[in-house]
Amino acid sequence: MKAYGIGGQSGLDGLHLVEAQEPVAGPGEIVVRVAAAGLNYRDLMVLRGQYGAAQPATRVPLSDGVGVIEALGEAVTGFAIGDRVLAPHFINWIAQPFSMALFGQDMGVTADGWLAEKVKLPAAAAIKLPETVSDDTAATLAVVGGTVWHAMIAFGQVQPGELVLAQGTGGVAIFALQLAKAMGAQFAITSSSDAKIDKCRALGADYTVNYRTHPDWPAALMEATGGRGADVVVDTLGFPAFAQTVQATSVNGRIGTLGALSGSPQDSATGSQGLIIAKNITIKGIASGSRAMLSAALDVIASDGIEMLVDREFRFDDAPAAFAHLDSGAHMGKVLIRVG
Numbered sequence: 001m002k003a004y005g006i007g008g009q010s011g012l013d014g015l016h017l018v019e020a021q022e023p024v025a026g027p028g029e030i031v032v033r034v035a036a037a038g039l040n041y042r043d044l045m046v047l048r049g050q051y052g053a054a055q056p057a058t059r060v061p062l063s064d065g066v067g068v069i070e071a072l073g074e075a076v077t078g079f080a081i082g083d084r085v086l087a088p089h090f091i092n093w094i095a096q097p098f099s100m101a102l103f104g105q106d107m108g109v110t111a112d113g114w115l116a117e118k119v120k121l122p123a124a125a126a127i128k129l130p131e132t133v134s135d136d137t138a139a140t141l142a143v144v145g146g147t148v149w150h151a152m153i154a155f156g157q158v159q160p161g162e163l164v165l166a167q168g169t170g171g172v173a174i175f176a177l178q179l180a181k182a183m184g185a186q187f188a189i190t191s192s193s194d195a196k197i198d199k200c201r202a203l204g205a206d207y208t209v210n211y212r213t214h215p216d217w218p219a220a221l222m223e224a225t226g227g228r229g230a231d232v233v234v235d236t237l238g239f240p241a242f243a244q245t246v247q248a249t250s251v252n253g254r255i256g257t258l259g260a261l262s263g264s265p266q267d268s269a270t271g272s273q274g275l276i277i278a279k280n281i282t283i284k285g286i287a288s289g290s291r292a293m294l295s296a297a298l299d300v301i302a303s304d305g306i307e308m309l310v311d312r313e314f315r316f317d318d319a320p321a322a323f324a325h326l327d328s329g330a331h332m333g334k335v336l337i338r339v340g
Contacts, residue, residue, distance in 0.1 A: 003116030004319055005058045009049035012323050018058065023120035025073035030123050032085060035340040037114035038064035038140030039326050040171065041259070046109055047323065050264070055109065063089035063107045065114025066129070066138035067340070076123040084129040086138045088146050088291045089113075091125040095292035102287075115319060117339065127295050130302040137301065137308040140334035144175045144308075145297040146289020148234060151256030152176060153183070154293055155284050156232035160184030163207075165221070165230035165248060167237045168261055169196045171334040174309045176234045177203055179297065182304045188230060190217050196332050203309075218247035229253065237262040243271035251279045258286035309333030 001022045007014025025031045043061050045051035069083045079085070089107040107113045129138050152158050164180040165188045166173035173189055180187045181204040188207035189200050197208040207224050211217040222229055229250035236259030237245060249255060260267070276283070289297075300306070311331040314322035316339045326335045 001117040002316070003060050003112075006047055006055060006061050007057050009047060009054060009057075012044070012047055012320065012327060014047055014057070015061070015320050015323060017317075017319075020058075020060070020116060023118055025071040025076075025120060027074040028076060028123055029073040030069050030076060030079060030085070030121050030126060031071040032067035032119050032121060032126075033070045033340060034065055034067040034114055034117060034119055035084075035135050035338075036066055036139035037062045037337045037339055038142075038171075039322060039335040039337070040064065040143045041261070041326070042143070043108060044323065044327055052103070052109060059109075060112035060114075060116050060119075061108045062113040062115040062337075063109070064140050064142045065119065065339075066135050067114075067119065070118065073123070079123060079126065079128065084135070084138070085121070085126040086129065086142055086294075087121050087125040087127060088289065088294045089142050090288060090290070091122055093288075093290040094124060095290055098287060098290075115337065115339070125291055127291065127298060130298070132302050132305070133298065134307065136310050136313075136336060137306070139336060140171065140308045140310060141298070141301070142294060143288060144171045144334075145301075146294040147258055147286055148172060148176045148179055149293040149297040150289040151234045151258060151284075151286045152179060152232055153296070154289070155256050155286065156234075156254045158183060158185050158232045161186065162231035163188060163225065163228065163250070164232045164234065165189070166234040167241075167245075169193070169200065169332045170236065170261075171308075172234065172236050172259065174200075174203070174333045177205055178306050178309075179300065182300050182306060185232075188221055188225070190221075199332060218244045221248050232256070235259065238265065239263065239267045239269040242269045246271045246275050246279070246281065249279060249281055253279060253281050255281060255283045256286045257283060310336045312336070313338055
C-alpha cells in the first residue's frame with residue numbers, strides 16, 4: 001500500500017511517499033481503509049523533530065483520520081465490515097486517568113498515523129460514526145475534539161452563559177467556538193485578520209479582538225466584556241504569552257493550556273503569580289483527550305449538526321502541499337487530505 005514517512009525530521013522536505021506493507025488485523029484489532037485525514041500543528045512539529053523523541057524515518061504521520069473497516073481480528077465484537085470509524089490519537093486512552101505511558105502509542109508520533117491507504121487500530125479505541133457526521137468532520141476531529149472537550153468541559157466545567165476564550169483561528173479555536181455555542185456559552189476569539197474575525201462572528205462569536213490592531217488585546221477584551229474576562233480559556237498561545245492570557249481571565253477562571261503558538265512547549269511562563277492568586281485562577285495542562293471525551297464531543301456534533309470548518313482539501317499525492325499550506329498560517333479551521 002502507499003503511505004508517507006516523516007523522513008529525518010529535519011523539516012517539511014522529509015515527508016516522502018513509500019510503498020509499505022499492508023497491515024493485518026491481529027486479535028482485538030481492526031484494519032481500516034482510510035478515506036481522509038486531517039492535519040494539526042503538531043504534525044509540523046513532528047516533521048521538524050520538535051515533538052518529543054526522534055522517530056524512525058518510516059513513521060507514518062497524522063493523528064486525525066476516518067475510514068471504513070476492511071478487516072476484523074479475532075474476538076472483535078460490536079463492529080462490522082463497512083463501518084465508518086475514527087479513534088483518539090492516544091489509542092490506549094479509553095476512559096482511565098491519564099498516564100505518561102499513553103505517549104508510547106500516539107498515532108502519528110510514536111505509532112503510525114493516518115497518512116496511508118490503510119491503518120490498524122485496537123478495536124477498543126475505535127468509535128463508530130453516526131450517519132449524520134460527514135467524513136470531512138470525522139477526519140479532522142480526533143485531536144481537537146478530545147482536546148477541546150477536555151479543556152472546556154471535563155476540566156473547565158463551562159456553564160451556559162459563561163464566557164469561553166480561544167486565541168487564533170486554527171482548528172482548536174474554531175471547534176472551541178462551535179462547541180461553546182452548542183453548550184450555551186458565550187465565546188471570545190482573537191485573530192490578526194479582520195476577514196477571519198468576520199467569519200468567526202458569522203459562526204457565533206460574541207466578542208472578537210484583532211490583536212494586530214490591538215496589541216493589548218486582554219485590555220480590549222476586558223473593556224468589551226465590562227471587566228468580566230473569560231471564565232474558561234482554551235489556551236493555544238502557551239507560556240510566552242501567558243501573562244496576557246491571565247490578564248484576560250476572570251476571577252475564578254479556568255485555563256486549560258494546550259498549545260504553544262507564541263513560542264515553544266519548552267518555554268518558561270511569563271506572568272504574575274500574584275495575579276493568578278488574586279484571581280483564584282485554576283490552570284491545567286491538557287494532553288488531548290480520551291476515547292470517552294472524543295465520543296462525548298462526537299455526540300454533541302451529531303445532535304447539533306456541527307460541521308468542522310475545513311479551510312482547504314488536498315489529494316493524497318499532494319500531501320506535502322497540505323503541510324506547506326498549514327505551515328503558511330493562512331488557513332482558518334482545518335486542512336484535509338483526501339486519501340481514499
